[in-house]
Amino acid sequence: MKNKIKFLIALSFVSIMGSLLLPSSITIPIASAEVYEDLQFLTPVSTISSPQNSNVTNATTTASVPDISKGPPIPSKGYLVEEIRDGLYWITDGVYNTMFLVSDQGVTAIDAPPSIGENYIKAIKEVTDKPIQYVIYSHSHVDHIGAAGSIFPNNVTYIAQEETANLLKEANDTRRPVPTVTFTDHYELNSGNQTLELDYKGVNHEPGNIYIYAPKQKTLMLVDVIFPGWSPFKELGITTHVPGFVKAHDTVLGYDFDTFVGGHLTRLGTSEDVILQKQFVNDLTNASMTANSNFDFGSFAQKYGMTNPWLVIEEYYNAVTNDCTDTMNEKWKDRLGGWEEFMNSHCWKMTESLRVD
Template sequence: MSDMTKPHWLVDDLGPKGAAFIDLRDFAPPPENSHGSLFLPDRIEKGYHVEEIRDGAYWVSVGWYDCMFVVTGRGVVVLDAPPAVGERLLEAIETVTDEPVTHLIYSHWHADHIGAATMFGPNIEIVAHERTRDLLARFPDPYRPLPTDTFATDATLDVNGVKIELSYKGQNHCEGNIFTYLPKQKVLAAIDIASPAWVTFRDCDSSENLAGWEQAHHQVLEYDFDTVVSGHVSRLGNRDDVVEGVEYLDDLVRYARQALETIPIEYFHTGMDGPYRAAFRAVEENYFAALVNYVTKKVLERKTSNGMRWEERLNGADVLTKHNAFAILEKTRLERTHNGYLRRDGTPTSDKFFI
């Protein structure tokens, strides 16, 4: 891109000081089963796609964000209100029912999923986990009204006989992030956890507790569901999609620990006794680069359970795995055992100890 056509805000001359840009051609061709709503005629024409999942439960997707609503016969219950969907969600609801929206469920407190909540007006019931309310009260946002009803562990919302089970199993993507389950329809919303046919967004979707986020993937499989709504990635998922995602995540976790137990940071100390002795951050950068590259190579070269490699199975696996590898590596250091510690003489209590 020449300077004549480059926008003023585009900074691309920082070299190692800045973030690298990716060319679209650097990505492997995405698997067709990951396309989802991206190329559906109604989404392209109207900007959104609405689809009945089963028995009055509907999915709305704009190709990057999605959400869900349920028609009960006495009002509509909505799960999440992403700003990227915005009032197109209202339009989608109006295409299938004239019932008013009576309830809104917050999956969690993040603005990218509930930041359009005020469009429903003040006269609805908003249900969320108690930690979601605490966080919204601490960091107020006029577009995210405080919940009117909260729960601690489990709750069942019953609207005209339509049951929606809400469950909090502990911090995962963030505090207060819940599972929303429709037992009759066998639909489970696992927002910012499941990512059917795609790798999760970089750094494991900026999840706060990677041990909990990893655990949540396995908790999804404890439900009796046919359809999973993820909040992202342009398509609905099924049990096989979740099992596939668990296999990819398990690879990341396994190779992250292997890398930490294999690669010594001391290798990168060369030159520390010279004029660059203050540049320990350079040692850290190179150490983590080695860790990330080790994990990325192992994950992408492995033939998976169906004989294919991950870039053939999951959209974005080839380019985004390095970012997710870093997140898993760093959270392994923070949240998991280091296999011991250093003795007084500087020797480790285990040959698999890492810093």
């Protein structure tokens, strides 16, 4: 039973991401639990291989995405590394992405997604033989920094905002070493001929999530807030503070940047992607406000009675959320990748925020 559960979790992830990211001509193999026993949610993409088994049944993906969502193809080695400009590189496996900066003294790595894992080190070695000196955490979540403890040298300096440091101390997770350098609002990292500016402007995705800016390269990184070409992940990127998430769009647009790195999915972004997602969020806010005003909680209490208050609240919430979802689906159909998958969750998150925040 344990192996079966592991198989189903892994297969669900592979199937879902495959349907979102892969061309329709590519097939995803389905095999027995024994074949995929060791698959995990954060297994590096390059290590997931097709079993040579005559009993395998192929299921062809049918989901399509708009052109705006498509990024460069991922090589067979499982990752793509490219120079953005002037010694700043990005690496992606098609689901997660991050960046690293090479100076005349060494390398500054940002985050360490487990899905990329050791391929991060391979990518760095492809472009430089300089040592890794610094590791910057964008925030505390394990899906973005969970490989740090296993892939980086023991003598690197870890840098993070103090809220992130506090969360990591509480987590006590060896996969995510506690930062050795912390800051409150602003930190400038100078390494030889390169500079990175780190800013914390309040809670957006989670406490401690920072803006990472390379001024020379005019590149900005903010993780789990902007999803270039795509709808945000579920519940607005599982944000812990919707007002901060909304405000972050204007904060991003206040930077002078040509290239944006968002931490997820298929491609790099530009200011146009930020403007488009800001429009999405504005429409979501308006649809949520309208939906909240369209339904009276008292009428649900009268209809169902208050013997089971949770039933009344759930029916009320469902009506409001579905109203918002219908409005947003009609307005945003096929304009962003994954527009339909998480729309209901976005509407739930925003309508609830407008009720309580």
